Amino acid sequence: MLAIDVVLEGADAPTLESEVVIPIEHAMASLKGVHSISSRSEADHARIELELSSSADLFAVSSEAQHALGAIMSSLPAELSPPTITRSARGDEPVIRFAVHGDLPLVAISEQVHDVIKPRFERLAGVGRIEVRDIPERAVIIDIDLDRASAVDVSISDVLAAIERHDMPAGRIDANASSLRVAGEIATVDALADMVVRKVNDVPVRLRDIARIEDGLDRGVESNVNPKDRGLSASPRPQLAPREPSIAVWAQYNANRSDVVRAIRDELARLALPPGLTLTELPRQPKPTPPSLVVSLYGPDLVQLNAHADAIDAKLRAIGIVDIARDPPIAAPEQTLTVDRNRAAQLDVAMPDVHATLRALHGSQVGDLIVNGKHRPIVMHLVPSDLDRVRVATRRGQLISLADIVSQTITTTQVIARRDQVRTMTLSIRTKGSLAAARDIVKRHALPEGFRAVVSP
Helix, strand or coil: CEEEEEECCCCCHHHHHHHHHHHHHHHHHCCCCEEEEEEEEECCEEEEEEEECCCCCHHHHHHHHHHHHHHHHHHCCCCCCCCEEEECCCCCCCCEEEEEEECCCHHHHHHHHHHHHHHHHHCCCCEEEEEEECCCCEEEEEEECHHHHHHCCCCHHHHHHHHHCCCCCCCEEECCCCEEECCCCECCHHHHHCCEEEEECCEEEEHHHHEEEEEEECCCCCCCCCHHHCCCCCCCCCCCCCCCCEEEEEECCCCCHHHHHHHHHHHHHHCCCCCCEEEEECCCCCCCCCCCEEEEEECCCHHHHHHHHHHHHHHHHHCCCCCEEEECCCCCEEEEEEECHHHHHHCCCCHHHHHHHHHHHCCCEEEEEEECCEEEEEEEECCHHHHHHCEEECCCCCEEEHHHCEEEEEEECCCEEEECCEEEEEEEECCCCCCHHHHHHHHHCCCCCCCEEEEEC
16 A cells, blocks of 8 residues: 655645645556555645555555656645655554653653664664654754744744755655654754844844743653653643553564564663663554444535435434444544635735744744754744734735734534545444344435445445
């Protein structure tokens, strides 16, 4: 399977679907060896998955997909981050996982995991990606004082441009984390603080004049190792079971998984972990029980798809079938930021500047700093509630409030699923009883023209 990930900050699911996903689906549909195409679009991010036929050459199709993407990039939104293509097996799971336990300070645990253990594992043959969960990374944090920045007419884009002037090439968005990765180097924290952001009336405004710079932990990454170290306020969302800090390792697509597991275990045995820090191998996660019946609804209109899914769900529950999972799930309310592109055009604000500022609102990483010979990400922190205090520059150099072109609302997060270029919604049914009645309910349910239901098995 090939997966294509795309990020367009400030775009809702319908915008991503129409402006990015559908063009990419059309480009991929003609590739030899592609058996089916599925996609999911949500706010800011979409993934398109290509399921290949059994005889397809994965690497050849990957190369063709990259070429096809390049051919249509000029027709996609200019502010779209470069799409990434990954190769994996469907349902790909980590080959080995470790729980991380420690009585050490969180900073010490973070340094051991991110600076020692993870790099040692990454160098092993056959290792694909490594994911560190719930252990924040050591970082240099820039906390912008919005009032001071506004007083000297400095925008977030000015700060980002100043860093880029230090020979830092553009980076890419990581969809699973809230940061912008940019390769490059600044020598010390003091050098970063002394960096000239811009000149106002020929007087240099340095970063230290408008921000507090701290060498610590990236609080934008949630951690359950020690909640007191996160500095996070209580969340109004329902409380979830706490997750255990862990390290997960995936094998490369063509690697022997048993060899990778053996190499990881051997390397861990050679590691001299400090007293108070332990890695405990976790048991393999059991595969979920497959559903007894899957009902896939296809159609062009999301409102009608939801309505028919609701109706079928209610009929099934009326006969005692209650274990029903919907995909995409019923949306939950959450805070969203939406860009008014027409208003931005009227005010002559460049969309790349808007999106760069929005990335800062999500905890943007804007560079690399070397501290004692080790690379540390430079992370910018802003708070979405400060929307009206964040300034963005027009092309004429006038600063306006970001709230003039970006709205902040509580909405239900919309997820749009597609399969073979048609919108779809799936009901997965698990029951120990007879499935004949369930099939009959779906068969008898009337669907309008352009809609269809597929029941399997």
